[in-house]
Amino acid sequence: MKEIPVHTPATDLLAGSALQPIDGKTMKVACSNCNLRELCMPVGLSPEELTRIDDVVATRRKVKRGATLFRTGEIFESLFAIRTGFFKTCIMSGDGRDQVTGFQMAGEIIGLDGIVSDRHTCDAVALEDAEVCVMPFNRIGELAREINALQHHVHRIMSREIVREHGVMLLLGSMRAEERVAAFLLNLAQRLHARGFSGSELVLRMTREEIGSYLGMKLETVSRTFSKFAEDGVIEVRQRHVRILNISALQSIVNQQGCN
Amino acid sequence: MKEIPVHTPATDLLAGSALQPIDGKTMKVACSNCNLRELCMPVGLSPEELTRIDDVVATRRKVKRGATLFRTGEIFESLFAIRTGFFKTCIMSGDGRDQVTGFQMAGEIIGLDGIVSDRHTCDAVALEDAEVCVMPFNRIGELAREINALQHHVHRIMSREIVREHGVMLLLGSMRAEERVAAFLLNLAQRLHARGFSGSELVLRMTREEIGSYLGMKLETVSRTFSKFAEDGVIEVRQRHVRILNISALQSIVNQQGCN
DNA sequence: CGACACCTTGAAGAGGTTCAAGAAATGTGG
DNA sequence: CCACATTTCTTGAACCTCTTCAAGGTGTCG
Numbered sequence: 001m002k003e004i005p006v007h008t009p010a011t012d013l014l015a016g017s018a019l020q021p022i023d024g025k026t027m028k029v030a031c032s033n034c035n036l037r038e039l040c041m042p043v044g045l046s047p048e049e050l051t052r053i054d055d056v057v058a059t060r061r062k063v064k065r066g067a068t069l070f071r072t073g074e075i076f077e078s079l080f081a082i083r084t085g086f087f088k089t090c091i092m093s094g095d096g097r098d099q100v101t102g103f104q105m106a107g108e109i110i111g112l113d114g115i116v117s118d119r120h121t122c123d124a125v126a127l128e129d130a131e132v133c134v135m136p137f138n139r140i141g142e143l144a145r146e147i148n149a150l151q152h153h154v155h156r157i158m159s160r161e162i163v164r165e166h167g168v169m170l171l172l173g174s175m176r177a178e179e180r181v182a183a184f185l186l187n188l189a190q191r192l193h194a195r196g197f198s199g200s201e202l203v204l205r206m207t208r209e210e211i212g213s214y215l216g217m218k219l220e221t222v223s224r225t226f227s228k229f230a231e232d233g234v235i236e237v238r239q240r241h242v243r244i245l246n247i248s249a250l251q252s253i254v255n256q257q258g259c260n
Numbered sequence: 261m262k263e264i265p266v267h268t269p270a271t272d273l274l275a276g277s278a279l280q281p282i283d284g285k286t287m288k289v290a291c292s293n294c295n296l297r298e299l300c301m302p303v304g305l306s307p308e309e310l311t312r313i314d315d316v317v318a319t320r321r322k323v324k325r326g327a328t329l330f331r332t333g334e335i336f337e338s339l340f341a342i343r344t345g346f347f348k349t350c351i352m353s354g355d356g357r358d359q360v361t362g363f364q365m366a367g368e369i370i371g372l373d374g375i376v377s378d379r380h381t382c383d384a385v386a387l388e389d390a391e392v393c394v395m396p397f398n399r400i401g402e403l404a405r406e407i408n409a410l411q412h413h414v415h416r417i418m419s420r421e422i423v424r425e426h427g428v429m430l431l432l433g434s435m436r437a438e439e440r441v442a443a444f445l446l447n448l449a450q451r452l453h454a455r456g457f458s459g460s461e462l463v464l465r466m467t468r469e470e471i472g473s474y475l476g477m478k479l480e481t482v483s484r485t486f487s488k489f490a491e492d493g494v495i496e497v498r499q500r501h502v503r504i505l506n507i508s509a510l511q512s513i514v515n516q517q518g519c520n
Numbered sequence: 521c522g523a524c525a526c527c528t529t530g531a532a533g534a535g536g537t538t539c540a541a542g543a544a545a546t547g548t549g550g
Numbered sequence: 551c552c553a554c555a556t557t558t559c560t561t562g563a564a565c566c567t568c569t570t571c572a573a574g575g576t577g578t579c580g
Contacts, residue, residue: 091426095515099430113426115419122426141412145405152401158418159375165425166351166373166382170359172432173476177536208559216433218537223560239545239559255355437568468527478569483528499527499577527576534569544559550552 030054031133039107039195040081040133042153049147056140056150057081057133069110069124069132076114078136082106085130086205089113090213091122100214102164103127103188103206106195109157111137127205172216175254180215181225182253185235189244200247204240290314291393299367299455300341300393302413309407316400316410317341317393329370329384329392336374338396342366345390346465349373350473351382360474362424363387363448363466366455369417371397387465432476435514440475441485442513445495449504460507464500 031041032050041053060083063069069080069087087104101122104110114120115137144151171180185202193199204211208219215222226242229235234250236243244250291301292310301313320343323329329340329347347364361382364370374380375397404411431440445462453459464471468479475482486502489495494510496503504510 091430093430093434093515097430097434099426099433101426101429112419113423116416116423121423141408141415145408145411148401148405151405154415155401155418156376158415158422159372161422162418162425163373163376163381165422165429166359166361169361169425169428169432170351170353170357172429173359173473174353174357207557213433219559220538220561221536224536227560255353467525479526480528480570481568484568487528521580523578523580525576525578528574530572530574532570532572534567536565536567538563538565540562542560542562544557546555546557548553548555550554 031057034083036081036083036107040109042149045147045149049149052143052147053150056135056143058136058139059134061132061134063126063130063132065126065128065130067126069126069130070114070120071123072120074120076111076118076120076137078134079109079111079140080124080132080134082108082110083131083133085132086127087124087130088127088206088210088214089122089124098213100206100210102168103214105191112158112161127210177215177217177221177225178228179254179256180217181211181222181229182250184211184215185242185244186247186250186254189247200244202242202244204242291317294343296341296343296367300369302409305407305409309409312403312407313410316395316403318396318399319394321392321394323386323390323392325386325388325390327386329386329390330374330380331383332380334380336371336378336380336397338394339369339371339400340384340392340394342368342370343391343393345392346387347384347390348387348466348470348474349382349384358473360466360470362428363470363474365451372418372421387470437475437477437481437485438488439514439516440477441471441482441489442510444471444475445502445504446507446510446514449507460504462502462504464502 031037031053034041045053058078061069061080063085070076072092082104084106087110088100089102089104089110090098090100092098104124110124110132111120113122140150140154144154171183175183188202188204189199192202206214208222212219212222226235226237229250230237232249234244234246234253236245291297291313294301305313318338321329321340323345330336332352342364344366347370348360349362349364349370350358350360352358364384370384370392371380373382400410400414404414431443435443448462448464449459452462466474468482472479472482486495486497489510490497492509494504494506494513496505
């Protein structure tokens, strides 16, 4: 794994404050030499463009485990790129029903839901200590007008989220419990793998209940399904540590056309 | 029964042809004097901007009932604004599972899913004879760079779709059958009402099976639920004609916190 | 008018939920 | 650092909702 010039993390002091490099250079928030750049920013930019892109990130912000990055109803001003940590987003219907709409990890962008109404429409909760890049949306807009690649990138990110949600609808609408869990594990593994982690050794950052909410099933069913997979030798489960022993078995579970 | 405001249909002659104003003025495809403009285009534009926006629409296209506007895998080039008619979008997983991801009506935009990969990732099927405005995406991009309101509008449309899908996830993930159907009917009624139709007199353009796919349940369950609502005097059903008799009853069904 | 697609309804069955209890991990405060 | 409280996870058993299978009815279109 490529070693990265570690950015001195924005100190807690800086967190949440706007646009105040503490000592001019070393603390400067910069996409241009961020190791996650390829995940959250467009590729193939000219050096000048790259430098300008740095201006998209106004500041960084730390979020402690259990704290919210933003909450339903709050004014939307910025998108957030996750640098480290793990989030869930969830919406709550009037009657107190809760639905996890996604789990997000390093390099992913959250906050897109807030654009339409200038207010956030879901909560973003850190499932482990996290740090995000704060990207004021109007600044993104300005730059996107000048840098074609950035404009297209913003469109692609939003489109990607739409497509992802189509996949979730397929999962929720037509898969049975075992298929859902298998698909969930495969998806997590694939995303972690893309970030340089093991593709078979997962540490779940969320509870069974949160998984269940996301997958549209009860926590007991999630637990039972894990146990079943473990009995079948497909995975190994010790609390939140999951090891995938037979990835193709998982894949065929997903594809086995359960209910129609 | 209120008589429905019929939109002056674009003549058959123009339909489908590319960019060929038949007599210079009257046939010109134009957003600036389209009665659906407020639904699919930004408001508050200057007259000049309005004129330029007309260039977004390259042409119109008619789609017969049952035909597809686009299909999974096809190259993505344009977004489509629905002028008349009714569509469903659906994805198909590798193993042949089918999932309806949405129903779209006049003034709504389809094709956003294709941006991320330059290919469509779902099928759009007309459920009744339809006509759409074809808006080449690169042209939208160019104009958005110059007209701030358009840029923001594009972002809002995509964000709105993301938020809509969050709602579907809530529905699929946490509602029971009766709640889903009630929510579905209310949503349809509300959207039709916003377009000047009756908010209580619906004509369903889709089959029970398509409703079921969208709501994650079997067609028989959809049918049974309709019957149940009818018995309870909440709606009246005659095939695809549904009349909402007690809208607040429907609303309380949705909010009655079924399973958690 | 007849073929076909669509819708309704019943009865049996399965998958997932609910309720409950106990075990394992995690965090807290003394 | 240990004991205790709390949260999280697992597992069992009964129950319920929705599905499945089946048959008949209704509407529509060539």
